Amino acid sequence: LKGKKVMVVNTASECGLTPQYADLQKLYDQYKDQDFVIVGFPANNFGGQEPGSDEQIASFCKENYGVTFPMMSKISVKGDDKHQVYQFLTEKSKNGLQDSEVAWNFQKYLIDENGExxxxxxxxxxxTDPSIVKWIESN
Known part of the structure; x- marks a missing residue:
């Protein structure tokens, strides 16, 4: 992913925010040829809203939202079993920007071309919020 702008998002299939998959795909389609990628990380941390297997999740995303951006295996985004990607994203000592807590499904982390x-x-x-689009389009 080096040299690309990346949006990392924790996803869930049974959440009120699940329709954001459509906007994620729209954004990916619009900018994937401009060194931008979205990486989805299914997680069951909030309300048990991602109960399925990796195969079920992939099928749901493709059938309901036409998702073609990369979807990873289901992980944990908080707690003692927090995946190392999310350790980096949420700990200032590792990411250099800020400490953050994943508040709910579909929290987005934007990573620049240098991996920062x-x-x-x-x-x-x-x-598709203007602040995100502006960031993608900036040099």
Missing amino acids: LAMVIEPRTLP
Whole structure:
């Protein structure tokens, strides 16, 4: 992913914010040829809203939202079993920007071309929000 701008987002199939998959895919389609990628990390940390297997999740995303951006295996985004990607994203000592807590499903982390954390976006902010688009389009 080096040299690309990356949005990392924790996802869930049974959440009120699940329709954000459509906007994530729209954003990915629009900018994937401009060194931008979205990486989805399914997580069952909030309300048990991602109960399925990796295969079930992939099928749900493709059938309901036409998702073609990379979806990883299900992980934990908080607590004692927090995945190392999320340790980096949420701990200032590792990312150099800020400490953050994953508040809910569909929290977004923007990582620049150098692998540096650039922004943390709260879950309810749509992926197509002007602040995100501006960041993607900036040099």
